[in-house]
Amino acid sequence: MTAATGLRRSAAASRIRPRARRRESGLLVLVAVVLVLGSVSLGVTQRQLAGQPLAWLPADAGQLAIYLGALVAAHLTLVLAGRRSDQVLLPTIGLLGGISLLLMERLPQSLVTQSLAGRNFGLASIQLGWLLLAIAVITATAVMVRSDAWLRRYKYTWAAAGIALLLLTFLFGNEVNGALLTIEVGPFSGQPTELIKVILVIFLAGYLSDFRPLLVSASMRLGPLRLPPVPYLLPMLAMWAMALGIVVIQRDLGAALLFFAVFLALVYIATARASYVVLGLLMFVAGSLIAYQLFGTVRDRVDIWVNPFIDASGKGYQVVQSLYAFGRGGILGTGLGAGLPLVAGRLPIPAIHTDFPLAALGEELGLLGVLAILGLYLVVIERGLRVAASAADDFRALLAAGLTLVVGVQAFIIAAGNLKLIPLTGVTLPFISYGGSSLLANGVVVGLLLALSDRGVEAPPPPRPAGSRRPAFLGGPARGAR
């Protein structure tokens, strides 16, 4: 970086000029209209079912106003900060979060309750709180991250932090549905895997961008596959072992699948070599077979997937009920609030707010609603990959692609599981499922994508000479030694 550009940059930073974001504001108006209409539809149905007189009013005007206010505030903050970042991501995420809020308002409020300062809060209020926090995280990350140096420089520190979080979960995790998922700190509990997925992407982006030339050029032959020398395969083996470890120790199949899929995709993007993907898929198949043989949890999930109707009132219960919900929805759906979440006072799908929100939306919004929601995720994926493709260097490209994939692949895993396309694994539907960890972690993802898309963000450091790019553990020179 020359002295001149440095001067210009600091001058620009000291004088923040508001910059209109017309596209974003237009889209946000559209989002507000859709959410108000949805809320009115829900309100009319709820009042009708409760035997109250007809009134064309939202289900919960207060919650909706607060939520829309937060989106406007986020938009204005970006405007005032003069950011030239992507203008489609925020409205898209805003719509997904708004759908989540309507869904939570529609489910029994007693599903989740929390007392705070002498007041009791139900499902929708708590989810609204998390949504507001997530919007705050998105905005803060998008505005405050002006340089990625702290991300790219300390990749091994990030890796260590991720592994430490994983170990914490192993040691102190609480069991949820047979999986070690949450850890508790005081009154708070969280799902560390949600944070670990972000850390993993940061580490992988750093590692792969550093060693990309070596991974691409060096090779040895193993049968029909052209592979890099063994030392360069170690990270892949380590990743595979970690995914298998998550399955073995935590029984968290969803996280393992997500991590491994994102890892493979990033390796492919970095190297453009199908042989890695083939090798990775072979290892995935081998690992799956081992896990199927050894673990009842895995066997159960696969057996349920093959035919949930065999044990429709036992192990296959939730999946069968999910399919019933989709079936009841048909093409147009029953309308928000008019589905059948309760039978004789019980929820047919106990985990509907965390693992099966798509089934609930499929019932009430129909196939068209499901297609619309899938479309929203595709928009997020398209915007994120666009940020990656136009990034200034490899690290940013891989980081943006990885962050996008984390959201996209996770949405695929749970949506496909709900629809019995793949065995069900308990991950959240990003921005729609109930849960703070998921919302906050995905908030960080979107915030980082916004920051990376900003044309005003600090330029990347110049690439270092190729010779210094050997990994330290191969006996190469330490950073900057030459």
Add this chain to the structure above:
Amino acid sequence: MNARDRAPIGQGIARVGLILSLLFGLIAVGAGYWQVARASDLSRAPDNPLVIAAARDVIRGRILDRSGAVLATSRNDANGEPYRIYADRSLAPLIGYSSPVYGTAGLERAYNAELSGLGSPNSLDDLLSKLAPGNTRGDDLTLSLSLKLQEAAVKALGSDRGAIVMLDPRTGRVLAMASTPTFDANAIANPVTAVAAFKRTAAAAGQPFLDRATMGEYVPGSVFKIVTSIAALSSGAISTSTTYPQQPAAEKTGLLVSGFRIHDGHHDFTGSLALDYDQAIEVSCNIYFALTGLRTGGAALADYAGRLGFGAPIPFDLPTAASQVTNGGGSFGGGFKDDVELANAAYGQAETLVTPLQMALVAATVANGGVEMKPQLVTSIAGPGGRQTINPEALGSVMTPGVAGTIGDAMRLAVESSWGRIFTSGAAIPGIQTAGKTGTAQIGGSAEPNSWFIGYAPASNPQVAIAVVVEQGGHGSARAAPIAGSLMGLWLKTLNP
């Protein structure tokens, strides 16, 4: 270096984006499959909350017999909650129950959607929209069953365990379908007594919940010789004049097949006479049919059994168990292990297992000139939208009318001839020519054999076909044949003259 690497990384990103888009397309296809293609049948599943919720708002349809007698209806208890009333416990294994505690079973389960008023697409939409007024009526089912014949069949079995299937060979319509022991479905349907009654029935000896007529799997013994006959005569392996020179001697010493000796010895009076086909059926000669099975071959025997419906559940209004000729997997033709198994199967004593419904269809197919009719219990469904009649349907032609006539003649002789009368006299109906075949199925150890009869009447103009099995009832002639004769007589002379 950086500039040169830009292109591939962009390409990789584009490809990953494409794959992810395709995966999302797959989800869209999956959602379309469940929400459009499968929506209707998913929404009618008995354990779908929609159906359960509908059951509370809908007055469940009635079930009527062929003459309009009410077999099942609903009443409201003191709190206005509906519960189910059944006419007679002889119906229980067949009609099952509809209980607020235990859900549905039997015909109540198989036709739950129709009985709950979810039968037509319009009513489903009404329920889905949740705007339809409550207390609609479910559809009424009319059965081909005769309540009086059903009661007589269960009474005939008495305290024995067993099953009786009677059907019209021309239409496949079921006239009676008994399974004993029965149980008190009223007590299970009544919310007050449901729990105690269900537990008592589930723990009772003889598995009363099991519908033996459709789900019971029995060793057939000699009634299976009719299946062997169909295969042997149809494939041309034997004719009615076929005799086996070694057969008379083997009656005394046993027939040696690959080191295994097949014994007979229950018809000493035939002496040194080499029996022809009719005579072999009349005296139920095991040696003759073992030799016939070997001559026919496993592949042909399995093939004709398959045409009759063996090897797969029979399409019916209720779930059915699959009958089998052999366990399968053997390398000898047709899945048999070796010639010993085939020879024993040919007279119904190897790994052969049959349901009473399957054997009633075998008799009915012979009676109907070789054309097998699909068994049918529900003949019409009547709802607010009108009445839908379900017409008889042929499953297929199993044998030529000529072969069916040949076997029918032998079965008539088995009941009416002087030799046949020694074994099967009980099946004869005064004034009506009857055709039939007894079976005495050894079930191993010192246990009394299962007593079997299959047949039809009148022989010249068949109107009713029957299969009777009485568990450990002794010889076919002792128990099953008299029951069959009296029930067919009751139907032809009194109930449906």
